[in-house]
Amino acid sequence: MRFCALEWARAAGAVAAILAFSALPVAAAAKDLAIVGATVFDATGAAPRPATVLIRDGRIAAVGPAVKVPRGATVIEAKGQALLPGFFDVHTHWTPGGAPAVTPAIANAYLAAGVTTVNDFHQQPESFAPRREWLGELAAPHVNFVARMSTPGGHGADWADQATTKWVNTPRAARSEVQALVPYKPDMIKAFADGWRYGTAADNTSMDEATLSALVDEAHRNDLKVLTHTVTVDRGKVAARAKVDVIAHSLQDRPVDEETIALMKANGTAYAPTLAVYDPDKSLAPGAPPPADTPARRQSVRKFGYALANVKALHDGGVTIALGTDAGMPGTPHGVSTLREMELLVRAGLTPFEALMAGTANSARVLGQIADRGTIEPGKRADLVLVEGEPWREISDVRRTRMVFVDGKAAYGPGVRPPAANGRTAMAAVPVQALIDDFERADGRSSLDTLRTQDFDGGMDRTVEVAQTIDRPGGGRALSIAARMSDKDEPGAAVVIPLSRGSVRPVDATAFQGLRLEARGDGGPYLVEVVGLQGRWRAEIAAGPEWRTVEVPFSAFTPAPGRQTASGALTGAELIQVVVGGGRPARTAMWLEIDDITFF
Numbered sequence: 001m002r003f004c005a006l007e008w009a010r011a012a013g014a015v016a017a018i019l020a021f022s023a024l025p026v027a028a029a030a031k032d033l034a035i036v037g038a039t040v041f042d043a044t045g046a047a048p049r050p051a052t053v054l055i056r057d058g059r060i061a062a063v064g065p066a067v068k069v070p071r072g073a074t075v076i077e078a079k080g081q082a083l084l085p086g087f088f089d090v091h092t093h094w095t096p097g098g099a100p101a102v103t104p105a106i107a108n109a110y111l112a113a114g115v116t117t118v119n120d121f122h123q124q125p126e127s128f129a130p131r132r133e134w135l136g137e138l139a140a141p142h143v144n145f146v147a148r149m150s151t152p153g154g155h156g157a158d159w160a161d162q163a164t165t166k167w168v169n170t171p172r173a174a175r176s177e178v179q180a181l182v183p184y185k186p187d188m189i190k191a192f193a194d195g196w197r198y199g200t201a202a203d204n205t206s207m208d209e210a211t212l213s214a215l216v217d218e219a220h221r222n223d224l225k226v227l228t229h230t231v232t233v234d235r236g237k238v239a240a241r242a243k244v245d246v247i248a249h250s251l252q253d254r255p256v257d258e259e260t261i262a263l264m265k266a267n268g269t270a271y272a273p274t275l276a277v278y279d280p281d282k283s284l285a286p287g288a289p290p291p292a293d294t295p296a297r298r299q300s301v302r303k304f305g306y307a308l309a310n311v312k313a314l315h316d317g318g319v320t321i322a323l324g325t326d327a328g329m330p331g332t333p334h335g336v337s338t339l340r341e342m343e344l345l346v347r348a349g350l351t352p353f354e355a356l357m358a359g360t361a362n363s364a365r366v367l368g369q370i371a372d373r374g375t376i377e378p379g380k381r382a383d384l385v386l387v388e389g390e391p392w393r394e395i396s397d398v399r400r401t402r403m404v405f406v407d408g409k410a411a412y413g414p415g416v417r418p419p420a421a422n423g424r425t426a427m428a429a430v431p432v433q434a435l436i437d438d439f440e441r442a443d444g445r446s447s448l449d450t451l452r453t454q455d456f457d458g459g460m461d462r463t464v465e466v467a468q469t470i471d472r473p474g475g476g477r478a479l480s481i482a483a484r485m486s487d488k489d490e491p492g493a494a495v496v497i498p499l500s501r502g503s504v505r506p507v508d509a510t511a512f513q514g515l516r517l518e519a520r521g522d523g524g525p526y527l528v529e530v531v532g533l534q535g536r537w538r539a540e541i542a543a544g545p546e547w548r549t550v551e552v553p554f555s556a557f558t559p560a561p562g563r564q565t566a567s568g569a570l571t572g573a574e575l576i577q578v579v580v581g582g583g584r585p586a587r588t589a590m591w592l593e594i595d596d597i598t599f600f
Contacts, residue, residue, distance in 0.1 A: 494581020
């Protein structure tokens with residue numbers, strides 16, 4: 001069997017070093033900054049015009065042709081260049097499977113593209129706080145962390161655990177899970193509401209309208225916007241009637257009708273079509289011939305034709321168009337895909353001016369952030385991008401990035417030095433204590449104050465697992481794992497114990513020689529896995545009906561098969577998780593009880 005990874009993979013390499021302005025570090029002391037002579041596209045709807053933009057304390061202090069530059073201000077002469085609000089991407093996944101693959105490199109890629117605000121749809125809520133801490137060490141765009149909700153077996157719930165994606169199937173459950181998310185301070189919520197698998201499987205998992213409506217209502221009561229995975233016209237109507245804020249994919253099974261347009265407009269549902277992820281030619285090298293004419297190719301081209309036409313129809317019907325890409329998915333790299341999305345919006349029939357509005361003010365407005373950013377106006381956050389050319393006439397000029405500013409500081413451009421953390425692949429490791437989990441806490445958290453999660457095979461039909469603490473005869477508590485295996489090849493069930501909150505910061509266990517635990521079970525075999533930044537290692541153990549102590553030296557672990565296999569021996573360096581579980585034949589049962597997991 002193979003276990004699903006919750007976090008992390010080692011990047012093959014970092015992006016090329018960011019160039020910088022005036023050889024100043026990104027975090028240089030704040031003082032007035034004036035960008036002089038640029039043609040300003042302010043995203044208010046006004047025509048681009050030459051102007052001076054004065055920045056003070058990270059905010060835009062003044063804009064206009066007659067703005068006076070204060071004595072001592074830093075001046076950037078930008079005549080012949082275009083100054084725009086920093087771009088938005090309302091749909092990204094900062095995933096180990098993306099390109100780039102690790103947080104600092106992803107941040108670098110967005111800054112190099114002029115993208116200063118993104119939504120990340122990929123993280124478990126436990127990781128929000130440590131990821132915000134990590135981003136604080138980097139030159140990075142502003143990242144909105146979006147909590148995930150789906151139906152049992154639904155899209156987005158077909159991998160990972162119920163802490164990463166909440167499963168709901170009734171209005172009551174939807175409200176309860178939204179309330180459970182609030183303490184994590186999510187910036188928004190994504191609902192995987194459409195069970196259509198792009199025509200490749202039956203729709204058995206769409207979220208019903210009453211549940212989606214309750215989810216949206218409860219989110220709005222807590223000042224949270226809701227974006228949905230919605231990809232069919234009929235489910236688009238459901239999303240609109242539920243008052244979803246943004247449909248964050250293309251409706252692509254058929255042309256939209258007047259009813260859909262009217263519902264979306266009347267209920268304030270915006271549209272971010274993520275054309276970049278659906279482009280059937282996205283992975284072709286420039287000048288390469290199209291792929292062979294297969295049924296899959298024809299289906300992809302047909303759906304993309306609907307996607308392009310529906311953007312134009314919705315735009316012409318008065319629906320707000322925002323910009324999202326689904327970057328992090330295969331063939332959809334971070335940063336440049338945002339720029340490609342603007343080009344595809346123009347291909348769909350929007351003007352370059354309208355595409356720029358989608359990537360700036362429109363996106364800020366639908367996310368509820370327009371009062372803070374998204375236009376170049378006094379009082380707004382000074383998130384700006386300076387490019388060569390006139391992108392409101394030729395949209396491909398968005399690729400000619402010259403400089404990028406986040407909160408008024410130069411974050412990309414000739415001579416800017418980013419923080420050292422931007423060149424690393426992870427946060428610095430911290431020493432870990434010996435005791436990992438004695439299962440005495442009643443709140444589902446480990447002795448390291450991390451949230452245990454269940455990890456079982458993915459797909460629409462998943463193994464049913466119940467993991468709970470139980471009393472041990474003679475005192476104390478242990479963890480019971482019981483599972484009924486799904487009907488598939490190599491099913492399995494396990495419990496994941498993060499070694500730091502959200503499995504974000506790695507820990508250093510090099511002071512120890514291995515893992516020790518107490519166990520009893522149905523005989524086995526069972527697997528103990530250690531996950532680190534260098535991959536995954538595993539060891540097989542056995543446990544019968546009587547409690548026994550099992551010690552597994554690091555030297556007994558071998559690289560686990562699969563895409564996260566480790567490249568060398570387990571040393572205890574840069575670890576993030578311990579996983580305990582096992583696999584059994586399809587439709588059979590497994591049970592295991594464990595206690596007192598420690599490093600020794």
